[in-house]
Amino acid sequence: MKVHLKIKRFNPEKDKKPYWGEYDIEADESDRVLDALQTVKWTIDGALNFRRSCAHGICGSDAMRINGRNALACKLLIRDAVHNGAITVEPILGLPLIKDLIVDMEPFFAHYRAVMPFLVNNNEPGERERLQSQEQRARYDDGTKCILCACCTTSCPSFWARGEYVGPAAIVQAHRFIFDSRDEGAADRLEVLVEPDGVWRCRTVFNCTEVCPRDIQVTKLIGEVKQALVTGKID
Amino acid sequence: MTTAGSTAVKDAGMYKRSTRPAPPPRNNFERAAWMYMRYSGLVLVFLALSHWGLQHIFNSVQDLTLQSTVNRWGVTGQVANFQIWFWRAYYGLLLGLAMLHGLNGLRQVAYDYMHFRPLYWGFMGLSTLLIIAVSVAGIAALLLGVNIAAAGGAVVR
Numbered sequence: 001m002k003v004h005l006k007i008k009r010f011n012p013e014k015d016k017k018p019y020w021g022e023y024d025i026e027a028d029e030s031d032r033v034l035d036a037l038q039t040v041k042w043t044i045d046g047a048l049n050f051r052r053s054c055a056h057g058i059c060g061s062d063a064m065r066i067n068g069r070n071a072l073a074c075k076l077l078i079r080d081a082v083h084n085g086a087i088t089v090e091p092i093l094g095l096p097l098i099k100d101l102i103v104d105m106e107p108f109f110a111h112y113r114a115v116m117p118f119l120v121n122n123n124e125p126g127e128r129e130r131l132q133s134q135e136q137r138a139r140y141d142d143g144t145k146c147i148l149c150a151c152c153t154t155s156c157p158s159f160w161a162r163g164e165y166v167g168p169a170a171i172v173q174a175h176r177f178i179f180d181s182r183d184e185g186a187a188d189r190l191e192v193l194v195e196p197d198g199v200w201r202c203r204t205v206f207n208c209t210e211v212c213p214r215d216i217q218v219t220k221l222i223g224e225v226k227q228a229l230v231t232g233k234i235d
Numbered sequence: 236m237t238t239a240g241s242t243a244v245k246d247a248g249m250y251k252r253s254t255r256p257a258p259p260p261r262n263n264f265e266r267a268a269w270m271y272m273r274y275s276g277l278v279l280v281f282l283a284l285s286h287w288g289l290q291h292i293f294n295s296v297q298d299l300t301l302q303s304t305v306n307r308w309g310v311t312g313q314v315a316n317f318q319i320w321f322w323r324a325y326y327g328l329l330l331g332l333a334m335l336h337g338l339n340g341l342r343q344v345a346y347d348y349m350h351f352r353p354l355y356w357g358f359m360g361l362s363t364l365l366i367i368a369v370s371v372a373g374i375a376a377l378l379l380g381v382n383i384a385a386a387g388g389a390v391v392r
Contacts, residue, residue, distance in 0.1 A: 158347060161347040161348050162346070162347045162348075162350070195263075195265070196265050196346070198265075200265040200266070226269070229266060
């Protein structure tokens with residue numbers, strides 16, 4: 001099938017502001033949007049820049065705004081993305097634009113680091129590892145699926161308006177450890193999330209939940225962290 | 236998994252939550268403001284809907300006159316009876332909760348979008364003054380009742 005691709009282009013060395021590049025390509029409807037972008041790069045304009053790595057929805061490198069909605073280009077099929085024969089592709093919003101579809105992810109990862117996304121437990125683990133029941137493991141299972149693609153955070157209007165907001169992805173990562181029965185760093189993480197730019201900036205818009213390529217119930221997890229802050233209970 | 240391993244894993248005592256202290260509720264302004272929006276929103280739904288029902292369903296549009304206000308708020312100088320105090324409390328609560336709810340909503344939006352702090356504080360200062368002025372006018376109207384002289388005497392005491 002013929003596909004008309006509109007891709008937001010920007011070369012900081014030449015362009016004053018981003019513009020739409022338009023390309024007509026042949027693609028199978030079972031191809032992914034990433035395949036279409038690679039067709040443009042390999043056969044029309046080698047200067048087109050975008051991130052991709054595993055190309056199978058695991059590494060989270062190729063998050064972009066496709067038809068106005070965040071998605072992984074490697075997970076979205078042409079037949080699901082195409083509207084009237086066209087697909088628009090833009091970089092994700094809210095982060096500094098570097099070139100074409102590539103944004104500076106550092107502010108996103110700074111928020112991620114702020115919530116201490118690692119197990120905190122200074123006690124001896126005992127004879128072997130720290131054990132968990134299936135129920136205890138299931139308590140934080142949803143958050144473990146996060147691949148840090150930033151689809152959620154960069155679809156959040158609160159984050160667009162105010163980049164200091166830690167954002168949904170960082171809260172999901174905090175949730176993953178706050179509700180881990182082996183972890184002892186919950187108090188420190190909650191200190192970060194109780195601040196004005198912590199969980200309170202979430203207005204339950206649900207964009208994050210809708211666009212998550214891993215189907216994480218992001219808004220629900222944020223709600224559970226809010227509940228922990230209000231009640232002081234984390235079980 | 237071996238039988239011995241299964242037995243060990245099924246030992247519920249091994250799954251006790253770690254010894255970490257439960258973090259206490261965090262008290263700060265944002266948390267209080269967030270909870271206020273939830274609780275006041277809930278109360279406002281009932282107050283606003285009952286006000287709407289009273290004005291538009293139980294009373295016909297033809298009955299919405301100054302007289303209907305006098306019936307609830309009384310007239311200036313009148314000794315307030317239970318009914319008047321009830322409506323003062325009802326509308327005072329509606330006014331107070333709604334004004335503060337709206338002011339906090341404005342603050343949230345301004346905090347998000349006004350990154351130039353002097354602009355933010357200036358906007359919030361003016362908004363707060365406006366909200367206070369409206370609230371004072373509303374409370375004065377509730378406590379003083381309807382001024383019959385100003386209304387041309389067109390109401391029944």
